[in-house]
Amino acid sequence: MTTSEITREEIQAVYPKAAKIMADALGCDVEQVRLDASLIEDLGAESIDFLDFVFGLERAFKVKIPRGKIMEDARGDLPEAEFEEKGHLTERGLQRLRAYLSEVPADRFRSPMRVADIPKLFTPETFCKLVARGLRATKADA
């Protein structure tokens, strides 16, 4: 159960509350927090905003979202040297990232892709998925 793709229903279940938390952190209207918006490029998120809403999501949903979780999950079992090289994703690294961030429109991925630019891909849905995964893990533990 915890390894399969997060379903649309699971995302929709967390989205309203998550969007409100993200809007609060970003200082924008909740309507602007569309599932597919780029948090950085469309909503102007800065690193402290990520810190802010991740903390808010953790508290609101009682889940843990460890720092660096997205990169770690995207990389999976691929050794770090095969995932990135000199600050850029390798071809295989990029494949992994595309697969993991399946919610992000394909045309937003660049090749070559700088590791530092990866956060620009993140959308509200990316974080809704993280919350949904956290909720699954909580249920599995219970």
Place this chain on the structure above:
Amino acid sequence: MLTDSGLAGKVVLVTGGSRGIGRAVVETFAAEGADVTFLFRDNKAAADEVVAAGRAAGRPIAAEQVDVRDAQACAEAVERLAERCGRIDVLVNNAGLIRDSLLGHLGEDDVRMVLETNVGGVFNVTRAVVMHMIARRAGKIINISSVAGERGGQGQTNYAASKGAINAFTRALAVELAPRRITVNAVAPGVIDTDMTRAIREGASDEVKARILLRRFGTAAEVAYAVWFLASRYADYITGEVLHVDGGFKME
């Protein structure tokens, strides 16, 4: 006329609050009607005394035994406080110690203990607290630094390095947290009449006083007033500052 510091009802966390400057800070804030919790490492009797004195004066003060070098324990204590009070308005990073000796005589433990407490402890507690302040877009952080952070003092390489780090930490964090309207400042005391500085004061009292423009040691209360000011609403527009409370101390 300035009469209301805005501190009544504020939730305040002070590290190293059982003695010295920390205790004076705790008592000053409690007297303002703030909801004060302090951490202490090992002097349970002194901590109990602070709590009892607060209770006798009708000012509830809470204390928790936490070694600030223990990141996990700090995080848990901060969570308990946030849970109990719903927020944290003011953090005073005061816990600190000295292990003075010439560099050639400093043991590894003297260096580690001072840096881990004076710098590591500030990281441990602040990291846990800022998340709550960021979420509320409000907060005031005051770090207790020292004159040693900017002026050389014999036998104080470890302590000076730790306090120089605190000044730098203060400025960097002020930049980081300004977008969330959280201010970060430091108070740098000179030689203050506390247990911590007894050896300095007793060892070379006249010599040291000769370097202080006001020709006397400071009191813990005098440092606490500066902390009070930086935590009050009167300092809303001050951030990234190191406020010296040292009687005009000049070191060699």
